[in-house]
Amino acid sequence: MVERLATLVGIYALLGLGYQIVFGQLRALNLAQGALFGVGAYATALTALHLGPFALLVAPLAAAAVAALAAPPMLRLQSHYFALATLALASLINLVAVNAEDLTGGANGLVGFGLALPRGTTLTILVWLVLVAAVVAYASVFKGRMGEKARLLRDAPLVAASVGIDAGLWRFLAFVIGGVCAGLAGGFSAALTGVVSPEATGFSVMLLCLTAVVVGGARHPLGAVLGAAVAVLLPELFRGLQGSWLLAYAAATLAVVLWAPEGLTGLFTRRRALSIPLVVAPSSGPRRLELDRVSKRFGGVEALRDVSFTVDRGEIVGLIGPNGSGKTTLLNTISGLEPADAGTITLDGAHLERLPAHAIARHGIGRTFQTPIEGEARGAGLARALATGAAFLLLDEPAAGMTDRERDLLASQLRGLRRNHGIILVDHDVELLTRVCDRLVCLDSGKVIAVGSPAEVRADPKVRASFLGVPA
Amino acid sequence: MAYALVALGFVLALNASGAVNFAHGDLVVLGGAVAVLLAAWLGLPGFLLLPLVALALAGAGVLAAHVAILPLARRPPEATFVATIALAAMIEQTLTVTMGAAPRTTPPFLGSGAVTIAGVPLGLQPLAIVIVGAVLVAALWFLLERTQIGRRMRAVAADRHMARAVGIPVRRYVTLSLALSGALAGIAGFLLGHQFLVTPTQGGSHMLKAYIAVALGGWGSVPGALIGALAIGLFETFVSAEVGDAWASAALYIAVLLVLTLRPRGLFGEPVGQRA
Numbered sequence: 001m002v003e004r005l006a007t008l009v010g011i012y013a014l015l016g017l018g019y020q021i022v023f024g025q026l027r028a029l030n031l032a033q034g035a036l037f038g039v040g041a042y043a044t045a046l047t048a049l050h051l052g053p054f055a056l057l058v059a060p061l062a063a064a065a066v067a068a069l070a071a072p073p074m075l076r077l078q079s080h081y082f083a084l085a086t087l088a089l090a091s092l093i094n095l096v097a098v099n100a101e102d103l104t105g106g107a108n109g110l111v112g113f114g115l116a117l118p119r120g121t122t123l124t125i126l127v128w129l130v131l132v133a134a135v136v137a138y139a140s141v142f143k144g145r146m147g148e149k150a151r152l153l154r155d156a157p158l159v160a161a162s163v164g165i166d167a168g169l170w171r172f173l174a175f176v177i178g179g180v181c182a183g184l185a186g187g188f189s190a191a192l193t194g195v196v197s198p199e200a201t202g203f204s205v206m207l208l209c210l211t212a213v214v215v216g217g218a219r220h221p222l223g224a225v226l227g228a229a230v231a232v233l234l235p236e237l238f239r240g241l242q243g244s245w246l247l248a249y250a251a252a253t254l255a256v257v258l259w260a261p262e263g264l265t266g267l268f269t270r271r272r273a274l275s276i277p278l279v280v281a282p283s284s285g286p287r288r289l290e291l292d293r294v295s296k297r298f299g300g301v302e303a304l305r306d307v308s309f310t311v312d313r314g315e316i317v318g319l320i321g322p323n324g325s326g327k328t329t330l331l332n333t334i335s336g337l338e339p340a341d342a343g344t345i346t347l348d349g350a351h352l353e354r355l356p357a358h359a360i361a362r363h364g365i366g367r368t369f370q371t372p373i374e375g376e377a378r379g380a381g382l383a384r385a386l387a388t389g390a391a392f393l394l395l396d397e398p399a400a401g402m403t404d405r406e407r408d409l410l411a412s413q414l415r416g417l418r419r420n421h422g423i424i425l426v427d428h429d430v431e432l433l434t435r436v437c438d439r440l441v442c443l444d445s446g447k448v449i450a451v452g453s454p455a456e457v458r459a460d461p462k463v464r465a466s467f468l469g470v471p472a
Numbered sequence: 473m474a475y476a477l478v479a480l481g482f483v484l485a486l487n488a489s490g491a492v493n494f495a496h497g498d499l500v501v502l503g504g505a506v507a508v509l510l511a512a513w514l515g516l517p518g519f520l521l522l523p524l525v526a527l528a529l530a531g532a533g534v535l536a537a538h539v540a541i542l543p544l545a546r547r548p549p550e551a552t553f554v555a556t557i558a559l560a561a562m563i564e565q566t567l568t569v570t571m572g573a574a575p576r577t578t579p580p581f582l583g584s585g586a587v588t589i590a591g592v593p594l595g596l597q598p599l600a601i602v603i604v605g606a607v608l609v610a611a612l613w614f615l616l617e618r619t620q621i622g623r624r625m626r627a628v629a630a631d632r633h634m635a636r637a638v639g640i641p642v643r644r645y646v647t648l649s650l651a652l653s654g655a656l657a658g659i660a661g662f663l664l665g666h667q668f669l670v671t672p673t674q675g676g677s678h679m680l681k682a683y684i685a686v687a688l689g690g691w692g693s694v695p696g697a698l699i700g701a702l703a704i705g706l707f708e709t710f711v712s713a714e715v716g717d718a719w720a721s722a723a724l725y726i727a728v729l730l731v732l733t734l735r736p737r738g739l740f741g742e743p744v745g746q747r748a
Contacts, residue, residue, distance in 0.1 A: 029553050073733035080492055084687050085732050088725040099718040214554055250561035257555045258543055
């Protein structure tokens with residue numbers, strides 16, 4: 001009895017640990033984890049008579065295969081669509097389990113394979129060995145820089161891309177590795193019970209997994225283990241409650257979400273400040289950023305029309321123009337957040353315009369955003385862009401909300417940076433731009449209407465007209 | 473048409489809270505269960521029960537807002553997802569414990585007979601569903617588009633910070649939206665419960681269909697949800713008549729995955745911008 005419970009805790013802990021990678025680390029609400037558990041259980045049950053104990057290895061492979069097959073289209077989806085897509089996948093798997101009677105035995109499920117698999121103490125030891133290995137691996141992976149990257153991905157995905165983190169790859173790996181854990185747990189559960197029915201793919205397994213992870217703590221390495229222990233042992237303690245244990249269980253989950261958002265393990269650990277992973281050492285790298293007839297449309301609106309100019313290392317180019325003239329769009333286009341529709345963007349001749357944001361960041365273009373991450377000190381965006389080792393910096397309104405003294409400080413910092421960097425600076429403060437920039441580019445309705453020294457551009461009648469709103 | 477009510481309630485709650493309410497399907501089931509109980513107690517005819525069920529479920533919606541949605545307003549949407557999933561499980565388990573797993577049937581709205589209109593025999597209950605549904609959809613449209621309350625609800629949905637900044641009491645409007653959402657769910661549960669029976673475990677599939685309807689119709693769009701729900705209804709009716717229920721459901725899920733693959737923001741795009 002005790003042994004059976006210990007095995008059960010181990011199985012659900014493994015399922016939950018896999019889920020922590022997807023849900024905890026990347027905050028993606030994957031509702032197919034329970035179904036992948038079922039896939040593992042069926043895979044083991046179906047192959048046990050042919051492969052013996054090795055059928056347990058088929059489980060993670062089968063679950064990983066399903067996850068990898070389903071993942072690519074789903075990973076691009078925003079949070080609520082991702083949840084829906086995984087829910088649809090889970091429902092589909094459940095439907096197959098119930099209806100594909102030749103394969104799965106239908107509603108009755110599969111029996112009679114248990115003797116071919118490890119049982120009793122052997123199984124308990126096996127489950128816990130795998131679990132300990134997985135917990136240690138998880139802890140060491142997410143302890144250092146990887147953990148910081150994951151944190152950046154879930155708290156500030158745009159910033160993550162701007163310092164060169166490939167969100168798509170992360171989510172794919174998390175989904176598949178999470179699936180491997182789920183499949184393995186499913187295989188073990190088939191060995192433990194000797195029966196696999198459609199219930200294994202049902203929503204109750206998913207609920208159990210979600211609850212365990214939320215209650216235990218979504219990211220702490222021992223969160224899933226603690227959560228699974230609570231989830232398995234509590235019902236044993238409250239046997240008197242009979243059928244209503246699920247009710248007590250759901251109430252507990254709700255209470256934890258409301259009052260202990262980091263889960264039980266979170267009560268013991270303190271929150272650390274957000275720190276940014278240093279990706280690349282100081283800048284050598286490319287010398288010239290060149291834009292050639294870059295265009296971008298949003299529906300019927302031409303946000304950028306044939307924008308061409310160059311920035312060399314060692315110069316600061318200021319970007320001015322009225323609100324909505326395309327300044328931020330241009331920075332987004334260069335950094336790959338909004339790919340250009342036409343034209344080329346090259347860095348020492350290497351084309352950037354088709355690359356994803358994280359790859360462009362790795363080529364040496366760092367950027368800051370208008371709105372800082374919540375709770376972050378002013379100037380942290382600049383520090384982060386520098387920390388990537390970028391040769392070119394795209395700064396979006398770094399002086400917004402600054403006092404005059406802070407502006408002076410920023411101006412002298414920028415002059416210092418000019419020695420080693422090429423900078424594109426967007427700001428509304430034309431005085432500041434005039435002081436620090438070598439050249440100004442003026443945009444109006446997505447078109448470059450003037451390029452030149454600050455004095456020339458400010459004297460240009462077209463620029464004056466665009467700012468004052470009268471035709472030239 | 474009943475799906476449309478489920479989906480409309482879902483989209484109201486979604487817009488108000490900015491997150492998926494996973495308990496919505498269970499509110500539908502709860503509506504059916506309340507109707508069964510009230511009918512047994514009071515013995516009232518269906519059309520008198522309807523306002524009572526709506527009122528009771530509006531109360532449930534308010535409760536849901538205060539337990540699982542308002543306290544989590546400042547946290548990432550996933551917190552609300554998990555809280556409402558827990559709430560859904562609580563409703564389902566409570567119903568299982570109190571009324572048992574056996575299916576029950578709610579009283580019909582007008583009667584269970586059929587009338588013949590222009591030579592076509594029509595069941596009274598499906599007819600009632602269509603009429604009640606159409607009336608409620610029209611009333612909801614009027615509320616949202618033509619009244620100050622509706623404008624404020626839409627303002628809260630579009631941007632809660634901005635709404636607060638112009639002096640709209642956001643919490644009150646979120647609660648109101650959830651009450652309306654609950655009432656719609658309750659009515660839908662009551663109307664569906666006569667034909668399709670009430671079992672505690674149905675909540676998940678109601679929720680999934682509303683979710684699909686809203687995702688296909690365009691996230692947060694009220695007319696989109698309506699079109700999505702009607703499309704699912706038609707799809708299910710015709711496809712299951714051709715190939716059976718299991719294949720119809722499978723085809724629906726596959727269609728959803730395909731649509732999301734090809735149009736990651738729903739069939740009609742996402743008119744209200746990115747929101748979780």
